[in-house]
Amino acid sequence: MKQKVTVKSLISKGGIVFAIIIAFIIFSIGAPKAFLNASNMVTILKSISITTVIAMGATIGFATGVFDLSFATLATLGGALGVTFIAWYGMPMPVAMIAAIAVCMLVGAVNAIVVVKFHVTAFLATLAMQFVLDGVIMTYSGGAMINPKVASATGQQVVREVPEAFWNMGASPWIIIIMFVCVILVELFLTYTKHGRILYMVGSNNDAARLSGIKIGAYIGVAFCLTAVFSALGGMLIAARSGTIAATAGSTFLMPAIAAANIGFSFGGRGKANAVGTFVGAALIGIVENGLYAMAFPYYSINIIKGLILLLALIMSAATARAQE
């Protein structure tokens, strides 16, 4: 019964960290000039920051055992609202950001009600919500890309200039700092607070949780709303980085975020979604992507490698779960 330190347990606990080290070594040898330098490291961190922030929401969802498929589209909404609340409706930046987050949380609450009160599977409920949001965003933007510097397709005039502070969020070092703050906050919340613990308990066995006196409906609501917060924030980072918000801006982060969270499951042998693991997962994908570019790997083939990494990570966490049975 005693837990021994074996090669197997070491791999299953620190597998992703090893993978990162190995990737580092390979790319350092393969593309020593382009890959291994400080500015490239910053580039990697920058490249994974939005994925990581959005994936924090997915992490909370996975921890609670709900699969939210709408979080990436919600990011588009958050970004679109945040930036246009300033430009088209003249709200001060903090107010606009809070308002955008609030609207996204409301969507999260609707998700939760559909799942808890109407007993619809989270995956399907949020699949439907994703379509609704997509339509809402298109309607809001008049079917065009949102650019806060010009009038909208629906005739909204620019009444306020988006401040420099907003654009700064999308540039280093701020975008990297925001990412680390998010990771630390979620890690503290999930691992060290009562409510985080309860989210894990609900995710682990909701029957036992309910019979232990936990109001699981409320906590599933909390999970959806917190997911929405990070989606909204991530969306605004997208807007800040690229200056515009396309209708598909958020959904390109859906798969990378899910992948990062799942790769992170096995981090430290935790076997469940966790903030640090998600960050490490995102970092692994980021490093591999960056390194392959540096080694002049054809960009159109990079997804093959990313997919294989995710597959490998899933096989590993399935093996860890089986070992616990």
Add this chain to the structure above:
Amino acid sequence: MENTSRNVIEVRGVSIEFPGVKALQDVSCRFESGKAKALIGANGAGKSTLMKVLAGANPTYTGEVYFNGRKVELRNPVDAKNQGVGIVYQEVDSILTPNLSVAENIMTDYLVYELKGLGIVNWNKLNREAKRVLDELGMDINVKTLVSNLTLAQKQMVVIARNMVQNCRFLILDEPTAPLSQKETETLFDLVRRLKKKNCGIIFISHRLNELFEICEEIAVMKDGKMVGERQVDGVLKIDDIVQMMLGGARQLDLDKSGRTIGETVLKTVNLGDRSGRVHDINMEIRRGEIVGISGLVGAGKTELCKTLFGEFGKIQGEYTVKGKKINPGSPADAIREGLALIPEERRKEGIFIEESVNRNLSVVTLKRYSGPLTFINRKKELETAKEKIGSLMIMTPTPNQTVGLLSGGNQQKVTIGKWLDSNAEIYIFDEPTKGIDVGAKNEIYKLIVQLARQGKAVIYTSSEQSEILLVSDRTYVMYDGTIQAELETKNTTEEEILFYSTGGTKAS
């Protein structure tokens, strides 16, 4: 299909051993077509194991099985099907395909094995055949309905019809009436009578003795994996005779229950029931320091009563008073606030978080106590409390951080109990707490329960084993069909009496 000559199955000296358990020991029995034979015995007596042998689901048996005098090997379900043995398990849902029609479900064999060539289904033929079988059996079900829309009783009918299509000569019914209403049971019995006329042999497993007298010609009694004896239902045979056979010479264990003071009433119900009628007209009363048994057979509504009391089924009907206050908990959280604790029957599914550590399992109910500013958990305090609980409950675990799923059943149960120890729970509801636990651990659980009662807690103890109720409780309510059939003082009662009421017996006033 019509076969006028009698078919006979003979089981001779069949034994089965599972790791650590002799599930069947040298069992011999004879089943004839055209008759219904009941097979009864307490839980774990070996009835289902024996039936699985006949159904080809227990390939490792030793001994011999004869069909009409010819020795056969029943090493897989196809062997059994070839011999014409069909079985209707309790969980009918697991055999039917809910998204297909009644006809498709009945004609599964035709669809799977007989459809040759391009495999194009002749729907007219399929529906006609299925309807013919249902008509023959006198069942009124639309063959085009999806199985998912049927009631449980109708699903049973569909499984029986499917067996008939497969030229079944012996039909095993494993506790078919447990989930059925009175009326549905009548319908099933009509069907059984019809099948007997068609020269089909029925093997009927049930806990409800009075039913067996109505439908069966013979009753065979099993106990601890052995065949105790057989009796003809001849009008002279009484429920009491069968109860005697079922119990045999049961030995009485000993448990020191001294050192308790019985205090005031803490829980009282008047005509309590849940909204869906799973339990109804429950009148019970429990005092501090008292251990009250809820006995009754599987399906009598014991678990449902526990969950109703615990708010799991939502608001109740009737009156429910806890510690002098009328309550109506809408959720377990509400019930816990009133001072209740539940140790559920399905331990792995409802009691513990198997992937989580012992430590985290033990603190789940009382997390509030360990959380400080911003709800950060005081992990040191949490761990210390966990260690205390592990010590006082004697939970065998290498460290408090061990995953609970890796512990033995008995230790998992202790963890389930442990999570309530530092809560404000004053009424502990134990639902079959010793199910699937080895003998040594059972005794420790009994002692823990007595210990709780000594501390002035009120204990509700549910079990389908009469001997356990006699051992643990001061008083017991006997349940049958969702309500309380009798209230008995433990010291003035016997296993026979409990079993009598459990099987639907009523006071001869």
